[in-house]
Amino acid sequence: MDNRKEKNNYKDDLLLRMGLNDNKAGMEGLDKEKINKIIMDATKGSRFYGNELKKEKQVNQRIANMMQQKAQITNQQLRKAQLEVDRFAMELERNRNLNNTIVHVDMDAFYAAVEMRDNPELKDKPIAVGSMSMLATSNYHARRFGVRAALPGFIAKRLCPQLIIVPPNFDKYRAVSKEVKEILAEYDPNFMAVSLDEAYLNITQHLEERQDWPEDKRRYFSKTGNSVEIGEPGEEADKLSKYEGSISPLLFEDSPPDLQPRGNPSQLNSEEQSNLQILQNSVVFGTSAEEVVKEIRFRIEQKTTLTASAGIAPNTMLAKVCSDKNKPNGQYQILPSREAVMDFIRDLPIRKVSGIGKVTEKMLMALGIVTCTELYQQRALLSLLFSETSWHYFLHIALGLGSTDLARDGERKSMSVERTFSEIFKTEEQYSLCQELCTELARDLQKEGLKGRTVTVKLKNVNFEVKTRASTVQSTLSTAEEIFAVAKELLRTEINATSPHPLRLRLMGVRMSTFSNEDDKKHQQRSIIGFLQAGHQALSSPGCVLDKTDKTEFVKPLEMSHKKSFFDKKRSERILSHQDAPRCEIVDQQAVQTSQPFQALKKTSESLETSKNSNNCQTFTCPVCFREQEGISLEAFNEHVDACLDEPSASEHSHSHASSAAAGQEEDAHRSIPLCEKRDYEDAEITSADGVDLVETEDNSSKAASIDTIGSNHSKEECSDIPSQSCPVSLANETVRILSRQESIQPCTDEVVTGQALVCPVCNLEQKTSDLTLFNVHVDICLNKGIIRELRNNEVNSANQPKGSSRSTDRLQKAAGRTKRPGLKTKSSTSRKTKAQGPRQTLDIFFK
DNA sequence: GCGGATCAC
DNA sequence: TATGGTGATCCGC
Numbered sequence: 001m002d003n004r005k006e007k008n009n010y011k012d013d014l015l016l017r018m019g020l021n022d023n024k025a026g027m028e029g030l031d032k033e034k035i036n037k038i039i040m041d042a043t044k045g046s047r048f049y050g051n052e053l054k055k056e057k058q059v060n061q062r063i064a065n066m067m068q069q070k071a072q073i074t075n076q077q078l079r080k081a082q083l084e085v086d087r088f089a090m091e092l093e094r095n096r097n098l099n100n101t102i103v104h105v106d107m108d109a110f111y112a113a114v115e116m117r118d119n120p121e122l123k124d125k126p127i128a129v130g131s132m133s134m135l136a137t138s139n140y141h142a143r144r145f146g147v148r149a150a151l152p153g154f155i156a157k158r159l160c161p162q163l164i165i166v167p168p169n170f171d172k173y174r175a176v177s178k179e180v181k182e183i184l185a186e187y188d189p190n191f192m193a194v195s196l197d198e199a200y201l202n203i204t205q206h207l208e209e210r211q212d213w214p215e216d217k218r219r220y221f222s223k224t225g226n227s228v229e230i231g232e233p234g235e236e237a238d239k240l241s242k243y244e245g246s247i248s249p250l251l252f253e254d255s256p257p258d259l260q261p262r263g264n265p266s267q268l269n270s271e272e273q274s275n276l277q278i279l280q281n282s283v284v285f286g287t288s289a290e291e292v293v294k295e296i297r298f299r300i301e302q303k304t305t306l307t308a309s310a311g312i313a314p315n316t317m318l319a320k321v322c323s324d325k326n327k328p329n330g331q332y333q334i335l336p337s338r339e340a341v342m343d344f345i346r347d348l349p350i351r352k353v354s355g356i357g358k359v360t361e362k363m364l365m366a367l368g369i370v371t372c373t374e375l376y377q378q379r380a381l382l383s384l385l386f387s388e389t390s391w392h393y394f395l396h397i398a399l400g401l402g403s404t405d406l407a408r409d410g411e412r413k414s415m416s417v418e419r420t421f422s423e424i425f426k427t428e429e430q431y432s433l434c435q436e437l438c439t440e441l442a443r444d445l446q447k448e449g450l451k452g453r454t455v456t457v458k459l460k461n462v463n464f465e466v467k468t469r470a471s472t473v474q475s476t477l478s479t480a481e482e483i484f485a486v487a488k489e490l491l492r493t494e495i496n497a498t499s500p501h502p503l504r505l506r507l508m509g510v511r512m513s514t515f516s517n518e519d520d521k522k523h524q525q526r527s528i529i530g531f532l533q534a535g536h537q538a539l540s541s542p543g544c545v546l547d548k549t550d551k552t553e554f555v556k557p558l559e560m561s562h563k564k565s566f567f568d569k570k571r572s573e574r575i576l577s578h579q580d581a582p583r584c585e586i587v588d589q590q591a592v593q594t595s596q597p598f599q600a601l602k603k604t605s606e607s608l609e610t611s612k613n614s615n616n617c618q619t620f621t622c623p624v625c626f627r628e629q630e631g632i633s634l635e636a637f638n639e640h641v642d643a644c645l646d647e648p649s650a651s652e653h654s655h656s657h658a659s660s661a662a663a664g665q666e667e668d669a670h671r672s673i674p675l676c677e678k679r680d681y682e683d684a685e686i687t688s689a690d691g692v693d694l695v696e697t698e699d700n701s702s703k704a705a706s707i708d709t710i711g712s713n714h715s716k717e718e719c720s721d722i723p724s725q726s727c728p729v730s731l732a733n734e735t736v737r738i739l740s741r742q743e744s745i746q747p748c749t750d751e752v753v754t755g756q757a758l759v760c761p762v763c764n765l766e767q768k769t770s771d772l773t774l775f776n777v778h779v780d781i782c783l784n785k786g787i788i789r790e791l792r793n794n795e796v797n798s799a800n801q802p803k804g805s806s807r808s809t810d811r812l813q814k815a816a817g818r819t820k821r822p823g824l825k826t827k828s829s830t831s832r833k834t835k836a837q838g839p840r841q842t843l844d845i846f847f848k
Numbered sequence: 849g850c851g852g853a854t855c856a857c
Numbered sequence: 858t859a860t861g862g863t864g865a866t867c868c869g870c
Contacts, residue, residue, distance in 0.1 A: 046860080132859060133859055195856085
């Protein structure tokens with residue numbers, strides 16, 4: 001939190017053998033080697049460590065790929081790149097802006113400092129805030145033992161047995177943070193808070209105004225008497241010094257002397273001597289930027305009893321680096337001249353720059369780049385090896401450029417909830433956990449009045465392997481039920497994918513994104529209409545991919561079908577509210593693509609529907625494998641369909657999906673199954689990170705191909721084996737029938753009749769809800785899950801292939817071995833550059 | 849739009 | 858015993 005670099009050092013040192021450990025090992029502390037040994041002993045052999053190794057191998061492979069690319073660059077290419085890059089650099093130089101004074105304020109060891117302040121017992125003791133599992137931060141005393149943020153508490157305890165671990169009190173930190181922000185706002189009402197303990201200010205305007213301020217407006221009074229540690233009364237000049245040295249928690253004994261707050265005017269430079277006057281208990285600050293920042297830090301300490309560090313520079317990038325320079329309780333300024341900036345940049349390790357993380361550092365180091373100077377020297381090469389976004393960013397850093405205006409908080413783009421727990425492998429528990437997370441998320445969303453369309457489920461297995469699965473639906477979601485309806489299916493898919501082995505989870509998360517703006521909100525209920533529209537379109541051009549223009553057509557109300565649907569039945573039972581009936585709107589883009597799969601599903605729908613009422617166990621036809629499923633319950637059938645969709649080959653034993661847990665205790669049996677246990681990291685099959693990746697890729701593509709192949713078989717079967725039912729004529733009937741359903745549900749919008757239920761026209765299963773929005777969500781899921789997959793297959797096989805089919809095409813090609821994996825792409829194989837991934841963070845700030 | 853990665857705090 | 862949670866962005870599909 002308060003220091004990212006600290007956080008990463010332990011891993012850097014241990015796993016990457018890089019990054020200088022700047023831990024000042026004092027007499028009471030441990031030296032670097034001891035620290036590393038203890039950490040390594042504690043971490044070695046763990047699943048966590050195994051995953052770290054695996055990730056490291058992946059990074060190494062990336063680097064190897066990059067080096068291979070580098071080897072193929074010709075001098076001519078390099079010269080050409082040099083010209084292009086330098087042209088861009090000149091442009092940047094021309095626009096260099098040194099007119100702003102940006103300040104980065106960073107509270108020292110914030111959480112730990114708050115805890116120490118509020119509990120005198122903790123003074124002089126090594127403490128950390130967090131838990132046995134994870135530390136958020138530590139005080140400087142503890143840091144001497146190598147106890148840092150992001151270190152697990154139990155390892156920290158081995159480093160420093162006397163360490164006191166305090167659980168976090170975020171409410172308290174928020175309150176303190178608010179106090180600090182009140183001060184900051186006086187210097188820049190538009191300041192940008194990065195977190196509870198960090199903020200950027202643009203004090204340019206304040207500085208201008210301040211030049212005319214009388215001393216009284218720059219005078220502040222020290223609190224006295226409220227702290228026993230102030231010490232004996234001495235001359236006034238010492239008062240501030242002693243005060244400042246004693247009122248705050250002891251963070252660091254050897255703070256840079258030149259930047260310690262001081263009361264002796266003889267030590268000050270001329271400006272400070274003329275401006276900083278200590279009269280009685282007051283202090284007057286000057287009008288320079290440095291004085292302003294001292295004033296800010298002084299006021300923060302007066303108000304909160306906590307110290308802050310700060311950096312002053314012409315842009316945010318530099319200010320951030322500066323604030324780290326004299327931490328804790330210090331400040332540093334880069335004067336606003338190009339020379340001062342370049343002097344500062346010259347030997348600056350790139351890792352110090354916000355946005356250059358562990359991986360980027362390692363990649364650049366492989367190119368011989370450690371400092372900003374080297375970064376500049378290699379600019380042409382970088383432009384050939386990295387994406388434009390990345391090398392532009394690098395060039396900014398190399399020139400000491402950064403953002404000068406502080407971006408206002410934009411609109412939120414996502415919201416999520418996730419939780420780590422001890423292993424959960426029982427599916428029922430996984431579902432109920434998922435539901436809880438959805439409930440929490442819904443609560444948070446509603447607090448901000450947000451509705452979104454994309455639900456992402458995040459899963460981390462006990463080997464720390466992370467997977468995300470997302471689904472975007474047509475309707476906007478906000479309630480727990482709506483979100484869970486989507487999340488549940490995503491989770492189900494993953495559970496089925498690894499079946500019969502259980503998912504052995506250690507973390508689950510749910511995220512919402514694609515938030516709707518006002519315009520979208522009126523389209524919230526169009527999901528089912530889209531589906532129905534698809535039927536209509538199919539009527540006019542069966543088997544064909546529809547042109548986009550068709551989307552603007554409207555469904556005409558059609559007369560009732562003679563067939564008895566759930567909706568028909570309900571219609572007679574219900575008291576329907578006619579207000580705000582959904583209009584026939586734009587066709588659901590996804591559902592409208594082709595009619596073939598629709599036919600395929602339809603047969604099932606009908607058989608399901610007709611058989612549904614009589615008995616629990618019936619004979620169903622699976623729309624995926626087209627085998628008759630005899631004498632099974634709806635639920636079992638549903639599971640079968642899911643299994644077919646997710647893993648076609650598994651359809652025969654789909655009943656085993658339900659059973660789960662106990663079997664999964666043997667671990668080494670299914671290494672290559674996603675999110676299943678992979679205990680043995682040294683296994684020859686997965687010697688390199690790339691190997692791991694390759695296994696997955698092949699797995700996916702062959703799976704995709706299987707689906708596609710099966711899908712295409714469906715199409716054939718439909719036309720040959722399946723009689724009249726699925727032919728266009730019948731389709732027309734079906735369309736009529738479904739359109740009639742639409743008519744019948746039209747009046748049923750937000751008004752719900754409790755205790756009633758709806759039947760999904762896709763899966764034909766009764767939904768345990770009477771909420772139409774929620775019901776629509778379900779329909780979306782069914783559409784996405786069942787139809788769309790088959791649609792893709794159809795696109796590939798269609799002569800009339802639309803643009804959007806690249807995904808399926810790619811998958812087929814991959815399966816056939818015709819496409820190379822991007823990471824392995826050689827230069828000769830492609831005309832376009834394969835860019836190494838670069839930093840993607842904070843670019844917005846830099847380019848603002 | 850999806851999924852994996854990277855990064856920050 | 859035990860290695861976090863939230864949000865953003867980028868890249869290649």
